[in-house]
Amino acid sequence: MFLERVSWRASKRRPRYMSDLLASLAFRTAMIAFVFNIAIALYGVLSRPSLVKKFLCLVAFTDSINIFAVFIGFRYTPGAYPSPPILEAIPTSPAEVETLINTSVDPLPQAMILTAIVIGIACSIFLLTLILMYYRHYGTTNIHEAEEGEEPHAEAL
Amino acid sequence: MQIDVLIIPYVVIIYSSLLSVFMTYLVVRERDLLIATILTLTQGVFYSLLYLLLMAPDLVLTYIPVSVGVTPLLLFLLVKKTERFER
Amino acid sequence: MNRKDIALALSLSLLVLALSLTISLEGLGPIVPRELRPLGASFVQNSYNPWNASLTSLSLNVVTAIVWDYRGLDTLYETLVLFASIAATLVVLRGYSELSGLGIKGLSDVSKSVTVVIAPLIVVYGIATAIHGHLTPGGGFQGGTIAVVAATLIIAVFSLEYLYRRGVSTSRLMLLRILGLLAIILTSLSLASIGMPSNVNAYILQNMAKDDSALSMPGVLFDTPLAGSIFLYNLFEFIIVFSGLTFAAMMLVLRESELESIKEAAEVYE
Amino acid sequence: MVVNLLPLVLGLTAVTVGAFFDVVSAIGILKLPNFFTRVHSVTIGAIGGSVLPLIGVALISIALEDLGPQRFYLVGTSIVGAIFILILAPTGAHSLARAAYTMCQAPRKPLIYDALENMKEGASCR
Numbered sequence: 001m002f003l004e005r006v007s008w009r010a011s012k013r014r015p016r017y018m019s020d021l022l023a024s025l026a027f028r029t030a031m032i033a034f035v036f037n038i039a040i041a042l043y044g045v046l047s048r049p050s051l052v053k054k055f056l057c058l059v060a061f062t063d064s065i066n067i068f069a070v071f072i073g074f075r076y077t078p079g080a081y082p083s084p085p086i087l088e089a090i091p092t093s094p095a096e097v098e099t100l101i102n103t104s105v106d107p108l109p110q111a112m113i114l115t116a117i118v119i120g121i122a123c124s125i126f127l128l129t130l131i132l133m134y135y136r137h138y139g140t141t142n143i144h145e146a147e148e149g150e151e152p153h154a155e156a157l
Numbered sequence: 158m159q160i161d162v163l164i165i166p167y168v169v170i171i172y173s174s175l176l177s178v179f180m181t182y183l184v185v186r187e188r189d190l191l192i193a194t195i196l197t198l199t200q201g202v203f204y205s206l207l208y209l210l211l212m213a214p215d216l217v218l219t220y221i222p223v224s225v226g227v228t229p230l231l232l233f234l235l236v237k238k239t240e241r242f243e244r
Numbered sequence: 245m246n247r248k249d250i251a252l253a254l255s256l257s258l259l260v261l262a263l264s265l266t267i268s269l270e271g272l273g274p275i276v277p278r279e280l281r282p283l284g285a286s287f288v289q290n291s292y293n294p295w296n297a298s299l300t301s302l303s304l305n306v307v308t309a310i311v312w313d314y315r316g317l318d319t320l321y322e323t324l325v326l327f328a329s330i331a332a333t334l335v336v337l338r339g340y341s342e343l344s345g346l347g348i349k350g351l352s353d354v355s356k357s358v359t360v361v362i363a364p365l366i367v368v369y370g371i372a373t374a375i376h377g378h379l380t381p382g383g384g385f386q387g388g389t390i391a392v393v394a395a396t397l398i399i400a401v402f403s404l405e406y407l408y409r410r411g412v413s414t415s416r417l418m419l420l421r422i423l424g425l426l427a428i429i430l431t432s433l434s435l436a437s438i439g440m441p442s443n444v445n446a447y448i449l450q451n452m453a454k455d456d457s458a459l460s461m462p463g464v465l466f467d468t469p470l471a472g473s474i475f476l477y478n479l480f481e482f483i484i485v486f487s488g489l490t491f492a493a494m495m496l497v498l499r500e501s502e503l504e505s506i507k508e509a510a511e512v513y514e
Numbered sequence: 515m516v517v518n519l520l521p522l523v524l525g526l527t528a529v530t531v532g533a534f535f536d537v538v539s540a541i542g543i544l545k546l547p548n549f550f551t552r553v554h555s556v557t558i559g560a561i562g563g564s565v566l567p568l569i570g571v572a573l574i575s576i577a578l579e580d581l582g583p584q585r586f587y588l589v590g591t592s593i594v595g596a597i598f599i600l601i602l603a604p605t606g607a608h609s610l611a612r613a614a615y616t617m618c619q620a621p622r623k624p625l626i627y628d629a630l631e632n633m634k635e636g637a638s639c640r
Contacts, residue, residue, distance in 0.1 A: 017159050018164050019161050025171065029174055030207075033177065035260055039257075040185055043185065044184070057185060060197060067204055073284070101289060108283055108284050110307050114385070115315075125231065125330065128231050131235060226393040230493065355609050
């Protein structure tokens with residue numbers, strides 16, 4: 001029943017190929033899955049006491065948002081699968097560039113997410129060293145224990 | 158209705174997105190931080206499969222070394238230097 | 245489960261509900277459209293288009309063209325963020341620059357001999373990905389991270405001591421990073437600095453010739469598109485990423501007990 | 515459609531034999547008693563179950579002449595991937611087993627002959 005409704009909304013008539021129907025189902029499943037990924041990872045960041053676990057969930061959160069942004073740039077071409085935004089051979093006429101426009105996906109979100117991944121790994125390395133210094137200072141990575149705890153180690157590195 | 162070759166990428170998109178949700182749930186739930194790091198790595202594998210199917214080969218080439226190589230390695234070192242189990 | 249957890253769960257479920265509603269009603273426009281958006285279409289059209297010489301960058305890979313030509317300033321600052329984060333790592337860990345006598349044996353002979361075969365292949369693949377970035381999928385950052393995997397493999401299978409004996413020390417990697425960043429900045433300024441004395445219009449971060457400025461980077465080498473400054477930027481970005489991430493891995497791989505002993509030795513020396 | 519029959523049959527045979535190895539490896543992971551024997555079974559799955567099918571894919575793509583010169587890229591990629599897996603999978607299994615042995619993380623109960631017993635790294639366990 002769900003399948004019927006989705007396909008009817010997509011094309012107003014019964015689709016001829018199985019792939020048309022599966023495409024709309026796949027796009028909706030993937031979107032809902034990414035939203036749930038974002039929510040679960042955010043729950044981990046907010047609720048878990050261990051700093052390393054917070055870091056792991058932050059990595060998952062960043063990756064989910066990145067893949068969601070790339071997914072917005074994806075494209076549905078009926079009857080064929082879209083191609084990456086890369087010319088396969090050196091074009092000899094302007095018409096060959098026009099054929100790429102008909103089949104390729106949107107390159108702009110990919111370029112921006114490439115930048116985001118680089119900045120993400122840069123921030124990850126800095127956060128890792130901060131967690132390491134926190135452990136050397138307090139002797140634990142659990143934030144609740146560090147709040148209750150006694151004096152920090154005097155001879156911390 | 159005809160079944161054609163094009164259903165394969167869409168089936169893989171559904172499969173790997175659902176499994177990535179399961180992996181995120183396991184990462185949040187796992188108490189052993191070493192195993193949680195390995196689960197994050199598995200989630201990275203599913204995400205790189207999704208990047209490949211979303212037609213972003215540049216991002217696949219970036220994401221595989223970052224999420225399967227560099228970040229888990231640094232996290233292993235961090236877990237080894239701090240504590241392994243979360244309380 | 246206390247009151248805080250319940251409030252957190254409720255707010256997150258509300259977030260999921262709001263995002264799902266926005267998506268299912270398609271309030272953001274169609275999420276997976278059938279047509280290319282106009283901005284993306286113009287990038288695809290102009291990336292390799294010698295018939296429209298004032299907007300092209302002569303790169304077959306559209307993503308690389310956007311990253312290093314159309315949004316080049318963005319990527320320059322991204323490189324600066326990576327540089328700054330590694331520098332901050334050095335500051336926070338209070339750099340132990342040169343180390344000696346780290347008695348790590350490494351893994352078994354089988355792993356060592358296989359690593360000798362595999363690691364150069366990984367580095368070669370990384371360099372090929374970097375310098376082919378304008379023709380095939382790839383680019384400077386991709387190649388750099390692939391090569392970093394080889395460096396971490398050598399650290400794990402041999403030891404840090406082996407890497408030091410081969411001449412890869414943290415201070416040299418630091419120097420390499422600074423030289424790479426300097427080369428990127430010089431490349432971005434080069435056409436403007438050529439144009440200024442000869443009184444020709446040229447812009448900072450310019451790649452190909454524009455309508456009002458005749459200067460351009462080398463575009464074609466023996467029938468192969470070179471994409472001008474994109475090739476150079478990819479090469480220097482490879483150097484920066486490789487040296488920076490290897491530096492971070494080398495800083496984090498030191499053992500805590502050895503750091504303690506080094507610190508004690510430094511106190512005695514003082 | 516132009517098809518060379520001999521490489522096609524050989525390639526399909528290789529893929530089928532690879533699937534058989536995969537099934538054997540999966541049964542081994544479920545049924546074998548020990549960590550070290552399970553590592554052995556995983557390595558059987560990696561070598562027989564991915565190197566043989568990759569060589570089979572190379573042979574099949576030689577056979578399909580309709581693909582044009584594009585098929586030689588496929589052949590090269592498959593064979594290079596097969597060689598990499600052939601080198602790396604046994605090394606990974608070796609490192610895993612050796613680490614589990616020296617760190618005393620796996621029980622050594624059904625062990626008949628222990629070659630590492632007299633070495634320094636293996637002696638400290640228990």
